[in-house]
Amino acid sequence: MDIQVRRQRSVKTENQENVYIKGGMALPAKRQGLTMRGALGDLNSNVQAQRENFVGKVAVATAEFEKKATLNRGLVRSNYSHVQSKVDTGLACRTNIQPTSRPPLRREESTAGLAARAVARSRAVLKDTTNRQNETKESINIIIQAKKTTQEKKNGKLTTLKEIRKDHIDVKPILKDPTESLGKLQLGDTTTYSEKSTCIINHTKLEEASKLILTPKLPDDIEDIDAGDNQSPLLMSTYIKDIYNYLTELEIKYPIEQDHLKNQTVITGKMRATLIDWLVEVQRQFSLVLETFHLTIGILDRYLQAVPNIQRNQLQLVGVTAMFIASKYEEIYAPDVADFVYVTDNAYSKSDVFRCEREIMSKLGFCLARPIPLSFLRRFVKAAHGTSKNHHLAKYFVDLCLVEYSMAHYRPSELAAAAICLSLFLLSSKTLEEVWTSTVSYYSGYTLEHIFPIIRKLAKIVINVETSKYKAVYNKYLDATLAKVSSLPQLKGEAINELAKSQS
Secondary structure: OOOOOOOOOOOOOOOOOOOOOHHHOOOOOOOOOOOHHHHHHHHOOOHHHHHHHHHHHHHHHHHHHHHHHHHHHHHHHHHOOOOOOOOOOOHHHOOOOOOOOOOOOOHHHHHHHHHHHHHHHHHHHHHHHHHHHHHHHHHHHHHHHHHHHHHHHHHOOOOOHHHHHHOOOOOOOOOOOHHHHHOOOOOOOOOOHHHHHOOOOOHHHHHHHHHHHHOOOOOOOOOOOOHHHOOOHHHOOOOHHHHHHHHHHHHHHOOOOOOOOOOOOOOOHHHHHHHHHHHHHHHHHHOOOHHHHHHHHHHHHHHHHHOOOOOHHHHHHHHHHHHHHHHHHHOOOOOOHHHHHHHOOOOOOHHHHHHHHHHHHHHOOOOOOOOOHHHHHHHHHHHHOOOHHHHHHHHHHHHHHHHOHHHOOOOHHHHHHHHHHHHHHHOOOOOHHHHOOHHHHHHHOOOHHHHHHHHHHHHHHHHOOOOOOOOHHHHHOOOHHHOOHHHOHHHHOHHHHHHHHOOO
């Protein structure tokens, strides 16, 4: 299958200075030794004479203006001779205001409006005070009635519903708080009626009851790996066991069948491996998280299993669209659709990706809930008390399994269990029986006999990876951030070779 890849092209640029000259003319250089005043003096030699002439004209105009203003102020003052107030109101300065013939207001007329507003304000305050007093009386009556009801409940003299009906009293339903309904829960034999009526819930008893109902009791020889996580709300120690039980149900609900490409007339397992090997490089180029890559493979296999007769030239579109969907599901800042079109060297358009996205989601029932191997792997590493190196090596094994078509039908939890078991075995001097303890077997749900065939197949894949043409995963785990686990000497030792040659 031909994978269209965008090749990076380097363009050499030279640093050039961009000079913009307005009008297309260069600015003249400044003459040394010539000041601005000297330059203006050269252009106009009679500037001083013109300035003296102009100052004289301004002085004459100013004197005439002041004379006219004085005459106008005298006329304005004579027109306002009927005003009895001795306070200068400044009206003499306003020449545009026309004189009024209205006589001055009497004291009673000027204060009538103020008195009316004061009376209205007093009435409003009085009305507000009356309303507040009525509300206070109603609240006091409600409190007194509530106390009487509580006292009647304690004395056992509460009127029954039958007596109310006999007296033909209309009873309206009273809305209760949600906490009152919680008081009716029977959490134990020690819960009293007063605790129910006052809505007091013992949180310790509630936690004990939830543990008894939701999760079974651990056997004596099994370690509780969540016992020390009670103080961390992010670890969800109260119901973490129920979460993984639900994930196990989901991987059974959405399985990948063995040889799931049997309905494809064109697509083969090698073409699938070529596509996934290219998607590993896309994941590294976009710096996507590992969850995005695992979810991409899950979406791809589920779609190839559900839709037959996919053409050769459409397989890369399906793969890049599956990663586009997974990145929007897992990433905080997902790449744009144009970025995915770019990595295909524009073999497809944005509309092609959007159309394929709608088709994939409709075929999968808009459900991306199938778990990924990485979720189970974290849980199993914690149960085995593994190190970060064990975790990186197990992730390397899981990614190798995702590329291999013969391993696609295994459940995500089975791949995670086999990967962590092989990682613990290679990085220690213990046997497989010693590594796969009863605690790890309990939390994984698999015995060593169940996962041993998967471990043998995985060992063969690890040994043959250097001679394989699909080396994207191998090169990815040569990074120092992943502890360079793909180059460990244990992956070429006698232990893994003997394990690959052994018979089940």
